[in-house]
Amino acid sequence: MTYYITTPIYYVNAEPHIGHAYSTVVADALAWFHRLQGTETRFQTGTDEHGEKILDAARDAGLPVKEFVDRISAQFRRNWDAMGITYDSYVRTTSPEHGKVVQEILAQVYASGDIYFGEYGGFYCYGCEAFYLERDLVEGRCPDHKVEPTFIKEENYFFRMSKYQDWLIDYIETHPDWIRPERYKNEVLAFLREPLEDLCISRPRERMGWGIPLPFDDRFVTYVWFDALINYLSGLGYPDAPEFARFWPGAQHLIAKDILKPHGIYWPTMLKGMGLEPFQHLNVHGYWQMAQGKMSKSLGNVVDPGSLVGRYGLDQVRYFFLREMVFGLDAQFSEAALTTRINADLANDLGNLFARSLGMAFKYRQGIVPAPGTSEPMDQEIVAAAGHAAAEFLQHFPALEFGRALAPLWEFIGRLNRYIVASAPWELAKRPEAASRLDTVLYHLLEGLRQIAALLRPVMPGSALKMSQQLGLGPALWDRPLPQVLQWGRLRPGSSLNKGPALFPRIEND
Numbered sequence: 001m002t003y004y005i006t007t008p009i010y011y012v013n014a015e016p017h018i019g020h021a022y023s024t025v026v027a028d029a030l031a032w033f034h035r036l037q038g039t040e041t042r043f044q045t046g047t048d049e050h051g052e053k054i055l056d057a058a059r060d061a062g063l064p065v066k067e068f069v070d071r072i073s074a075q076f077r078r079n080w081d082a083m084g085i086t087y088d089s090y091v092r093t094t095s096p097e098h099g100k101v102v103q104e105i106l107a108q109v110y111a112s113g114d115i116y117f118g119e120y121g122g123f124y125c126y127g128c129e130a131f132y133l134e135r136d137l138v139e140g141r142c143p144d145h146k147v148e149p150t151f152i153k154e155e156n157y158f159f160r161m162s163k164y165q166d167w168l169i170d171y172i173e174t175h176p177d178w179i180r181p182e183r184y185k186n187e188v189l190a191f192l193r194e195p196l197e198d199l200c201i202s203r204p205r206e207r208m209g210w211g212i213p214l215p216f217d218d219r220f221v222t223y224v225w226f227d228a229l230i231n232y233l234s235g236l237g238y239p240d241a242p243e244f245a246r247f248w249p250g251a252q253h254l255i256a257k258d259i260l261k262p263h264g265i266y267w268p269t270m271l272k273g274m275g276l277e278p279f280q281h282l283n284v285h286g287y288w289q290m291a292q293g294k295m296s297k298s299l300g301n302v303v304d305p306g307s308l309v310g311r312y313g314l315d316q317v318r319y320f321f322l323r324e325m326v327f328g329l330d331a332q333f334s335e336a337a338l339t340t341r342i343n344a345d346l347a348n349d350l351g352n353l354f355a356r357s358l359g360m361a362f363k364y365r366q367g368i369v370p371a372p373g374t375s376e377p378m379d380q381e382i383v384a385a386a387g388h389a390a391a392e393f394l395q396h397f398p399a400l401e402f403g404r405a406l407a408p409l410w411e412f413i414g415r416l417n418r419y420i421v422a423s424a425p426w427e428l429a430k431r432p433e434a435a436s437r438l439d440t441v442l443y444h445l446l447e448g449l450r451q452i453a454a455l456l457r458p459v460m461p462g463s464a465l466k467m468s469q470q471l472g473l474g475p476a477l478w479d480r481p482l483p484q485v486l487q488w489g490r491l492r493p494g495s496s497l498n499k500g501p502a503l504f505p506r507i508e509n510d
């Protein structure tokens, strides 16, 4: 089985912010994890560049629309490159390759009879670029934008989404973790309790011309969602490229909850209409909420991912994202919470453990990994605890339960710190007859750190590599699938350690 993870393609009407960075980091961490597991992995991101809001934003910026989308798309890409994001493909919906795939799909679905021409009158929200039913309005206003929609009556093309309503309900009910976490599955099922309308998939060119022309009627362009969702296929070279056949069966989408409806309803019914199998999972996350009230002057800047990373460090931000937010729920973002995570979890717990252990190995054993002697119960407990932490991590990480993956690893880090106190290597070092005991303790510390470095690579790729370099292993630590890497005792006695700078400097409060 392959693994194909996608971020949403980001809408280029505004610059990247912390929410985009979170989605992208989560996808990157998952891609890392699956590659380290030995699974053939593909990771795709990109930008969504059509639609009315983009025309408006270009007009506001005083730029021709193509120039505007080129500029913002490049800004997203630069951001991800600066953050070391390991995407394999970057789709732009204004590319000729993508446009061609959208037109081919439209032609195919039109030929199959699932697209028809009709007249439609409805409440249109310009902010959402979507029609609303009267019952979906809140006191006559768009539930998102709180503005009164405009009643528009016009001729358009429609996708027979209603035809697939029963199939979709049945599919969701027979695949209970298809949309996860569960709250979002329930939300989609709640939408589906009402009769599903057909989806208006065109916009008249005279009203809104910034889109992909319909192949069967060029008076119209494609509705932005019908266009955008197809990026998940066009980026694989659908229909003919071998990547499509190889990776589509392993497809998982990652989105924020604001785009649940297009991904949970439009997209699976579109795939059904094309005769394709659904994706494996739709993974839905919540929002970062900015802490209200006391905001430092810098907070305005730091929600821009570039300055956040510049100020706190890339791996520090990645760790915070994965550790602090329960995937699927909203979380509070504040610099105080970020600083606490960095100082407590990274500088104190992990950083000190690492520095102390290597420091003692240099002080007492000249930086050479000693061979362990006879194991005592306290050493056997360390081996068992490492196995437990690894098993929890390997189980929860791919299920996007990042807190449940990381918490046991930090319990293990805490246990190693207590092991140092309990075994007191500085006392052992005073007694020549305790030399073998000291070897055993140092070996358990170093091998425990090797296990931690191995597991942290998807979370903090740069720091995990630095740990591995100081342990004398470098990238070779990950030269086989993770479960084999994690067999206890792979750290070779007699090998050399390397000195290096502190992993995680403390953040001092202003």
Ligand SMILES: [Zn+2]
Residues within 6 Å of the ligand: 125, 126, 127, 128, 129, 142, 143, 144, 145, 146
């Ligand atoms: Zn709206």
